[in-house]
Amino acid sequence: MRPINQQVVLVTGASSGIGEATAIRLRQRGFIVYAAARRTARMRHLLGLGIHVLALDVTDDASLKQALQVIMQQQKRLDILINNAGFGTYGAIEEVPLADGRRQFDVNVFGAVRLIQLVLPIMRCQRSGRIINTSSIAAKVYEPLSGWYMGTKHALEGISDSLRTEVAAFGIDVVMIEPGATNSQWAGIAKQALLRDSGSGAYQKLVWEVAAQLDLFAKVGSAPTTIADLMERAATARRPRTRYVGGFGSKTALFARRLLSDRQFDAAVALILGLGYRYYQRRKS
Numbered sequence: 001m002r003p004i005n006q007q008v009v010l011v012t013g014a015s016s017g018i019g020e021a022t023a024i025r026l027r028q029r030g031f032i033v034y035a036a037a038r039r040t041a042r043m044r045h046l047l048g049l050g051i052h053v054l055a056l057d058v059t060d061d062a063s064l065k066q067a068l069q070v071i072m073q074q075q076k077r078l079d080i081l082i083n084n085a086g087f088g089t090y091g092a093i094e095e096v097p098l099a100d101g102r103r104q105f106d107v108n109v110f111g112a113v114r115l116i117q118l119v120l121p122i123m124r125c126q127r128s129g130r131i132i133n134t135s136s137i138a139a140k141v142y143e144p145l146s147g148w149y150m151g152t153k154h155a156l157e158g159i160s161d162s163l164r165t166e167v168a169a170f171g172i173d174v175v176m177i178e179p180g181a182t183n184s185q186w187a188g189i190a191k192q193a194l195l196r197d198s199g200s201g202a203y204q205k206l207v208w209e210v211a212a213q214l215d216l217f218a219k220v221g222s223a224p225t226t227i228a229d230l231m232e233r234a235a236t237a238r239r240p241r242t243r244y245v246g247g248f249g250s251k252t253a254l255f256a257r258r259l260l261s262d263r264q265f266d267a268a269v270a271l272i273l274g275l276g277y278r279y280y281q282r283r284k285s
Contacts, residue, residue, distance in 0.1 A: 001128075001238060005030040008075045009235065010067070012058060012115070013085030015042040017184035018134065021224035022082060022231040027051050029232060034071055037085070058085045058111030068118055077126055080235055081119050083112040084134040088149040088190035090210065091197035100197070101148045108152035113159060120167065128171040132234050133160050135176040135243075137250045141257050143269050145194060145203065145210045164242065175234045176243045180250030181221035187214045209273040222247040 001007075009026050013019035014035035020043075023035040027049055035046050036056035043053045054070060057063040071078055086108040089100055116131060123129025138146065139153035157176060164174035181187075191214040198207050230244040245251060257265060 002079065004236065005032070007079040008032045008034070008071065008077055009080040009082065010034045010036060010054075010071060010078060010119075011082040011084055012036050012056060012112075013134075014046070015039045017186065018179065018182060018224045018227045018231075019082075019084040020046070021228035022084065023051055024049060025225070025228040025232050026235060029236065031080075031235070032075060034067075036067055056085075058115060059106045061114065064115055064118055068122075072122070078119060078122050079126075079128070080130045080132065081115065082132045082134070082231060082235075083115060085111060086134060086152070088146075088186055088193070090145050090149060090190040090194035090214070092145055092203045092206075093147045095198045095201065095203070096148055096193075097197070100193070104148045105152055105155070108149075109155050109159070112156060116163070120172070123172050124167075124170045126171075130173045130175065130235065130240070131160075131163070131167075132175045132177060132231065135160070135178050137178050137180050137245070137247075137253050139176075139178065141253050141265075143210065143213075143273070144206055145198060146190075149190065161242075173240055174242070175240050177227065177230050177234060178243055178245045178250065178254075179222070179227045179230075180245075180247035180253065181217040182224060182227060182247055183218060183221040184224055187218040187221070190214055206273075206275070209275060213273065217248075220248060 009031045011019050011023045014023045015037035023033050023046060027033045034052045034054055035043055036054040037043060038057050040053055040055045046053055054067045056067045089096060089104045112133060133156055135157050136153045138150040139157040142150055160174050160176050191211050194207060194211055226247055230246045234240050234244050245254060256268060260268060
């Protein structure tokens with residue numbers, strides 16, 4: 001492995017939350033860090049820390065190519081890509097407009113995969129590299145009104161697992177970070193979408209229970225620096241794990257999913273949300 005102070009890292013979604021904390025943490029460790037996001041004004045303070053700031057929209061192919069061109073012109077290499085850009089759309093699968101569902105997949109899945117496609121030729125030529133994808137425990141568990149978001153995380157994990165076996169021969173590692181509840185803007189954005197699309201109508205009772213849970217996540221969720229710790233471990237390990245799990249409730253949730261059957265997990269979700277298990281079942285006449 002090259003010395004840390006010679007390794008170049010690109011972090012997407014770095015204007016707040018986990019991405020911002022990760023960019024700062026890796027710069028403190030000595031990496032050459034490029035922090036990228038659509039909202040560059042929110043990253044100006046990073047310049048004072050020696051972090052390079054890039055405008056990047058993961059759904060815009062020209063923007064992706066321009067960002068990589070800048071990095072290659074300045075550094076001639078890219079050692080680590082951290083695909084962190086993403087957001088959560090909550091709402092009943094029936095009620096979320098398909099355009100919003102597509103937008104969710106465009107950002108969380110297709111944006112990340114397109115950037116991977118553009119980065120891989122660089123890393124193959126180097127015969128080394130590391131791709132770190134921000135997944136979630138949502139890739140392993142589920143709850144109502146989160147299908148679009150959790151669907152993106154399930155998809156990203158499946159793609160990442162396949163990718164890992166494709167690029168190993170080129171000296172490229174693929175790692176997934178699986179956070180639990182995190183204290184960031186994510187929960188507020190998800191709640192806003194939830195209330196907008198499903199705040200009235202057939203799913204209203206369920207909406208308010210899930211909205212209360214999102215409020216709780218925002219209050220008791222782990223600090224973004226907790227997940228930045230995982231990112232640092234994934235970036236610096238000589239032989240990284242395929243997955244790193246951490247954050248509020250993450251290990252408990254994954255243990256429960258392994259232990260319980262689907263029906264038992266359904267019942268556990270109902271209990272957590274304050275609903276009777278029969279809420280999920282059609283009552284027999």
